[in-house]
Each structure stands twice: as structure tokens, then as C-alpha cells.
Amino acid sequence: MIRITAIFVLLPALLIGAAVVSAQDRTLPSVKRRTDGRTANNPDTDWRKHMAGVCRADSEPVGARVLRDYGSIFAADRSVTPPPVCVFSSEREVSDFQASVKTRTENIGGVNIELQAAAMDALSAAISQAAERGLRISPRGGAIAGKRSFGDTLRLWNSRFIPALNYWVARGRIKKKVADAARKMPVIEQTEQVLAWESEGLFFSTGKDRSILTSVAATGTSQHLSMLALDVAEFGNSSVRRILNDNGWYQTVADDSPHFTYLGWADADLPNRGLRLVARGGFSYWVPEL
Ligand SMILES: [Zn+2]
Structure with missing residues (x-):
């Protein structure tokens, strides 16, 4: 009787577990996953609803372009806060948003970089892992490699x-x-x-x-405004890219190869978040599946 009860308790738990962990993940136990059970709190429909709500791609040409070009940011895990609007329209709106999220500043390669805290935690982990292998991860182009103002x-x-x-x-x-x-x-x-x-x-x-x-984001649309993006000097090094990917940082803007976005998820999870992988000029970008 005890055994039968255990099966009834365990089986649903296993099925729920299987539903939130993709098949590919289970075959890749060595991949460092950052989902940490967040999947349950962040169903696929959440960010799609948010994205569609803020960008109104059907009626606004700018909204449609923002979604197509920079929309992956809306799929970031909920340890961070995605932009509340499709296009920030003023300095005040940007600074209010930036003040409302938890951030952390680190000196990286002599440059002060401010990011949302979970994004910085993941970046710090990537920098340590890179250092163990004699590699560097550093900002490209000074402080605006991270946070930007309107x-x-x-x-x-x-x-x-x-x-x-x-x-x-x-x-x-x-x-x-x-x-x-x-x-x-x-x-x-x-x-x-x-x-x-x-x-x-x-x-x-x-x-x-x-x-x-x-060559440039429309005013108020850059992912850097949300403090979830970093331009990386060593973007050309495939080992650096792999380390960043393993820590939830991905290239997400096609042809902007130094630009990485914090998404948090393991790459095996990204197709379930509405993103698809496109290859361009030797790089792989996770872009919205629209
Ligand atoms: Zn950038």
C-alpha cells in the first residue's frame, strides 16, 4: 500500500519534471543550467503576452522592427526585468525604469559596467570560467558597452x-x-x-x-537601456562565446556580433522560449520566432 501511494505521489511529480526539462537538457547533464525551477514561474505565454502587449507589431512599423531586431530580450528569464515598453520615449522613462530594477556594478577590465544584478552575476561567473582557461571577457567601447541612457x-x-x-x-x-x-x-x-x-x-x-x-538602434529601443546587454571585445573567440552561452549570455541581434544579451536560460531551452537560431557570417544568433 505504501509503495502504491508512493507511485501515485511520485509519478505526477516526475511527469511535471519531464514537462519543464526538455529532452535535450536531460541528455546534457554537464551543461550548466540556470533555470533553477524558474520555468514553472515563467510559462512560455508570459513573455509572448508581454512582448505583444508592449510592441503592437501588427499596427506599428517601429514596434514590428523592434520585435524582429531586438525582441529576444523579452524572453529573458524572470530573474531579471525585461523592458516595460517597446520604445522608451524619454530620458525620464528610462531613468525611472533603470532605478526600479536591482543592479550591480563591477569594474571589468578597468571599465565600470552596470547591469541588472542577475545578469552581472552570470557575467562574473563567465569571466571567472574564462580566466581559468587563460581567456578574457571585457567590454568593447567603454562604459556604454553595458548600460546606456536615453x-x-x-x-x-x-x-x-x-x-x-x-x-x-x-x-x-x-x-x-x-x-x-x-x-x-x-x-x-x-x-x-x-x-x-x-x-x-x-x-x-x-x-x-x-x-x-x-548600424544603430532606434532612439529608445537599445537593449542596453534595460541593462541586459553587453558589447564584448572578445566576441570573435568561439571559446569565449561558448562560456558566455553556458552562463545565459547570447548573441541575439543578427549581424551585431559583439552584442550579447542576458537571457538566463540554457541554450537547449531557448526554442521553448520562442527563439530560433540563425547562422550569419560565422556567428549564431538567437532571434525571435515571429
Ligand atoms: Zn550592443
């Missing part, structure tokens, strides 16, 4: 937007009056205007041959 993203956007706008005005492709109005637009409207011009072949990248979004 003003940082505005400056980066304007470094591409303003010269390209002047370029197309000088060539008579955009009227000066229209360009001047675009300069004064709120960020989302301005990004929509640029995407509309680009759909007519007037590109805003540095070389005027590709979308501005291939």
Missing part, C-alpha cells in the same frame, strides 16, 4: 540620422521643409518617417546603402 541612444541615432538627412536634402530627394519637420518629431514618429523613406530606397546608414537600423 541620451546615449539619441546621440548614436543622430550620428547616422542627421548626416543622412542632410545628404538626401542636398540631393533634392527630401525637401528641406519636410526634413526640418522630421528633426523635431517625437522619436517613434521620427523612426517611422525614416523607415518610410528607406522603403523608397533613401537609406540612412553611414554608406546610405542599408537601413539605419543595421
Whole structure:
């Protein structure tokens, strides 16, 4: 009788366990997993609902691009806080969000990097594991490799937007009056205007041959605003990438190879989080399955 009772108690527990641990994970016990039972608190539908709620991809072209290009961040495990909006629209909105989450600052390679605490914990573990193997993991491009302010993203956007706008005005492709109005637009409207011009072949990248979004995030959309991203100097080293991946850090923005995002999950879990792996130029990126 005791044995039968044990089966009735244990069997459902085993079935629940099997449901939350993917088959691939169970065959890879050596992979360091960071899910720690968080799966139960973070069902797949949670982040999809959140993502769809904040980005309204069906009606807003900018929302659709943010989701496609940077949407993986919404799949991060709930030890961290994903962005509460699709596009931050002001410095105040960014600083309020940044002040509302638990963060930790570490000096990495002589640069102070501030990230959400769980993301920094995972990064510190990766740095220690790399050091054991004689490898370094360090920020690329100074302190903005980690946290950015709204003003940082505005400056980066304007470094591409303003010269390209002047370029197309000088060539008579955009009227000066229209360009001047675009300069004064709120960020989302301005990004929509640029995407509309680009759909007519007037590109805003540095070389005027590709979308501005291939070289810079739209103002207020960078994953760095959420303190869940780090640009890594050693991104070209496959052992470094593996160590970062084993600690929940992944490349998630196609073609932005130095850029890593904290997702927390083991890579075997990522397809269950709505992400798919794409190979580009020798790198592998986890992007949203849309
Ligand atoms: Zn980056």
C-alpha cells in the first residue's frame, strides 16, 4: 500500500519534471543550467503576452522592427526585468525604469559596467570560467558597452540620422521643409518617417546603402537601456562565446556580433522560449520566432 501511494505521489511529480526539462537538457547533464525551477514561474505565454502587449507589431512599423531586431530580450528569464515598453520615449522613462530594477556594478577590465544584478552575476561567473582557461571577457567601447541612457541612444541615432538627412536634402530627394519637420518629431514618429523613406530606397546608414537600423538602434529601443546587454571585445573567440552561452549570455541581434544579451536560460531551452537560431557570417544568433 505504501509503495502504491508512493507511485501515485511520485509519478505526477516526475511527469511535471519531464514537462519543464526538455529532452535535450536531460541528455546534457554537464551543461550548466540556470533555470533553477524558474520555468514553472515563467510559462512560455508570459513573455509572448508581454512582448505583444508592449510592441503592437501588427499596427506599428517601429514596434514590428523592434520585435524582429531586438525582441529576444523579452524572453529573458524572470530573474531579471525585461523592458516595460517597446520604445522608451524619454530620458525620464528610462531613468525611472533603470532605478526600479536591482543592479550591480563591477569594474571589468578597468571599465565600470552596470547591469541588472542577475545578469552581472552570470557575467562574473563567465569571466571567472574564462580566466581559468587563460581567456578574457571585457567590454568593447567603454562604459556604454553595458548600460546606456536615453541620451546615449539619441546621440548614436543622430550620428547616422542627421548626416543622412542632410545628404538626401542636398540631393533634392527630401525637401528641406519636410526634413526640418522630421528633426523635431517625437522619436517613434521620427523612426517611422525614416523607415518610410528607406522603403523608397533613401537609406540612412553611414554608406546610405542599408537601413539605419543595421548600424544603430532606434532612439529608445537599445537593449542596453534595460541593462541586459553587453558589447564584448572578445566576441570573435568561439571559446569565449561558448562560456558566455553556458552562463545565459547570447548573441541575439543578427549581424551585431559583439552584442550579447542576458537571457538566463540554457541554450537547449531557448526554442521553448520562442527563439530560433540563425547562422550569419560565422556567428549564431538567437532571434525571435515571429
Ligand atoms: Zn550592443
